[in-house]
Amino acid sequence: MKLMMVITALLLSTCVWATPLPAQPHVYVEGSAEIEVEPDMMAFTLSIQTVDIDLAKAKADVDARSRLLIETVKKFGIKADDVATTALNIRPEYEYKENQRVLTGNNVSRQVDINLRDLKKYPEMMKALVDAKISETINTNLTLADKKAVEEKVQTAAMDDAKARAGRLAKSQGQTLGAPWSISEFNNRGNERWELTPNRQLMGSSAKEVGAMRMADSAEPFEPGVMKISAQVYVVYLLK
Template identity: 25%
Template structure:
C-alpha cells in the first residue's frame, strides 16, 4: 500500500509539471484549398466470360483480353500505365439436391490504366462498348501535378495557421514565438466518376457511343489541413 501511494504521488506530480506555467503555447489549425480542372482519368475495367468447356472458356477469354488490350493501346499514350491483374479461372456451380453441381467455368480478369487526355474519353468508351464481356468497374478524375498542388496548398494552410495564431495572441496582448509542433491531415484522393456499370445494359453507354451525350469534368478541390503549436511570448 505504501508503494502504491508513493506511485500515485509521483504520477500526480508529473501531471502538474506537464502543465507548468512556463510551458505557454497556443495551438491552432490552418486550412486551404484550390479548385483545379482534372486532366487525368483512372480506369478499372473487368473482362469475364463463361461456358461449359474449360479449354473453350480459357481460349475465349484470351481472345477478348487481346482485343481489349489492342483497342486500349491504339488510343492510350505510352505513359498510361496499362496493367493486367486479378486473372481468375474457376468453376461455376449450382446447389441442387443437397450438393454443389459443376455447371461450367468462369474466366475473369481486370485491367487498370490512366487516360492522360480526357478529350479521348468518348472514343475510349465507344471502343470498349463494342467488346462483349467488358465491364467498367470504376473511373475517377485526377490531376497530373497533384503532388505540386498539394505542397502549394499545404504551405498556404501553414501561412493561414500562423496568421490565425497571431490574431488570437494579439487579442490577449501576446505574441507568438517559434513553432513547437506541426502536423497535417490526409489529402483527398482522386474523385470517383462512376462505379460498376455493365456497358451492355447501360443506357448511358448507347448515348456516349452515338455521340448524343458528353461528360462534365467539373473541378477537383485540393485541400490542405495542418495543426501547429506556437510558443507564447
C-alpha cells in the same frame, strides 16, 4: 486483477497517444486550406469475365478480349505504363441438384486498369471500348495525375493559414509569435487521435459506372468540372 490490468493499459494508452503541450506560453491553432483543381486524368477499370464449363475455352476468351482491349487503347496513345492487368482469377462455380453439388462452369476473370491522360479523347475512347464489347461494365474515375503535388500545395497553404491565425491571436494579446513547437496532420486533441487519419480530402463528382452494352450507339456528353482538395494542420506556436 484483470480489472487493474485493463485500467493500467488504458492509462498507458492515454500517455502514449496524448500529445503534451509546452509548459511555456503558447497558442494552439488549426490551419485549413481548400483549392479547386481541374482533373487531368481519367482512370478506367474494366473486368473481363467469362463463365464456361470448358476451362480452356473460358481462358482463351478472356485472353482474346484482353488483347483486343490493349489494341484498342493503343489507338488513343495510351502508353504501356498506363495499362495494368491482374493475373487471371479462375474459380469453379457450382449449384446444388438433388442435394448434390454439380459443377456448372468455370469463372475466369481479369481486371484491367487504364489511365487516360488526354481527357479530350475520353468520349471517343469510351465509345471504342463499348463498341468492342470487351466488358459488360466500365468504371471510370476522374482524378489527378500528380495528386501528391497538389496535396503538398494545399498543405503549405494550410500551414500559412495556421501561422496567420496564430499571429492574429498572439497580437490581440500583445504577444509576439515564436517558432512552431509541434506540427501535425492529426487532431491530437480530438477523437481522431484514435484513428490516426490524415485530415485531407480530395472531393468531386468524379466517378461513375456505365452499362457498356447500353450506350454503344451514342457519344457521351462529357464535362470534367472541378475537384476540391482540402487539408488541415494542427500547430502549436510558442509565444515570445
